[in-house]
Amino acid sequence: MRLSYLGNQSWLDITREERLFCSHLYQDIRSSHLEQGFVQWLKEAAAWKDGAVPEALVAEQEWEIGYEVCFYRDLLNSRGESVNSTDYPNKRTFDLCLFSEQCVVIVEAKVHERFDGKQLGSVIEDRDNVKRIIATGNGDAPEVVTIALASSAYFDNVETYGHSIKGPLHDAFDGKVTWKAVSEFVNNPLYAKADGQYPHGAAS
Numbered sequence: 216m217r218l219s220y221l222g223n224q225s226w227l228d229i230t231r232e233e234r235l236f237c238s239h240l241y242q243d244i245r246s247s248h249l250e251q252g253f254v255q256w257l258k259e260a261a262a263w264k265d266g267a268v269p270e271a272l273v274a275e276q277e278w279e280i281g282y283e284v285c286f287y288r289d290l291l292n293s294r295g296e297s298v299n300s301t302d303y304p305n306k307r308t309f310d311l312c313l314f315s316e317q318c319v320v321i322v323e324a325k326v327h328e329r330f331d332g333k334q335l336g337s338v339i340e341d342r343d344n345v346k347r348i349i350a351t352g353n354g355d356a357p358e359v360v361t362i363a364l365a366s367s368a369y370f371d372n373v374e375t376y377g378h379s380i381k382g383p384l385h386d387a388f389d390g391k392v393t394w395k396a397v398s399e400f401v402n403n404p405l406y407a408k409a410d411g412q413y414p415h416g417a418a419s
Contacts, residue, residue, distance in 0.1 A: 228408075233326040234283065236394070236409040237310045241282035243401050250278035254313060254320070256400050261362065261390035262370075269389060271318040271358035281312040287348060303344060307337065310364070319345055319357050324364040326394070326412045330380065335387040360389050366413035367393040 217223045244253050255274035263269075287303035298305040313320035323330070323338060342359045350356040363384065370391060373381055384391075398406035 233310065233324045233328075233409075236326055236406065237322075237324050238282060239403075239405055240397065240401070241280060241311060243403060244280050249401075250280050250313065251275065253280075253400070254278055257320075257362065257390065257392065260396050260400065261392045263390045264385065264388070269318070269358060269360045271315075272320070272360055273315075273317065276315050276317065279314045281309075281314065284309040284312040286312070286345065290348060303348060304337070307341070309341075315357070317357050318360060319349075320360045320362060321345070322362045322364050323388075325369065326366065326409050327414075329369065330363065330365070330384060330387075332380070332383055335380075335383040338387040361387060363388040363391045364397070365391070365393065366410050367395045368410075368413045372413075 244250060251274045254272060258268050258272055258274065285306070285308045287301075287307055288298045288305055291298045291301065291303070309321045310324040311322035313322070321338070321341060323334070338361050342361065345359045346356040370393065373384060377384070394406045394410035398404060398410065
């Protein structure tokens with residue numbers, strides 16, 4: 216649909232909001248029952264820290280995908296508790312999550328914007344917080360895997376210009392994957408559009 220007051224464009228032609236692109240990816244995966252395929256694809260397509268795929272990231276098991284996951288608040292509410300009476304962040308929301316019995320995958324996405332130090336610090340804290348809140352009585356908890364989903368231009372710029380953010384980005388995320396690669400996996404040009412939203416000349 217093209218609208219005259221949007222310059223004969225649709226809203227999808229204009230938006231740079233990562234939540235919209237994440238919502239489409241969530242629907243593409245969920246409606247086609249692609250959870251296992253997406254996990255297997257992540258194993259093969261992501262750039263993994265030190266080249267090591269996390270052992271718990273096993274595609275051949277049952278997976279559930281979540282969108283805009285307010286993890287701590289809603290999990291505690293399901294237990295009859297309030298997040299406000301704990302030290303967990305009450306508004307922390309993950310763009311996408313994949314859940315299995317052995318693994319929780321947290322996907323944090325950017326389209327036009329960059330990751331900043333505060334957000335990367337939160338991702339690092341989430342590794343411990345998620346394990347702590349779901350640990351069983353004997354201390355066992357699923358492995359937490361963190362994925363950065365962003366523009367290929369953004370990751371290229373980090374390597375070239377982002378000397379101050381490169382270390383924190385490496386510490387925060389176990390793997391990195393681009394919207395361009397997602398577009399090829401899902402066969403949807405919408406995600407190629409997302410990949411092109413980051414300004415190529417921008418410092419990271």
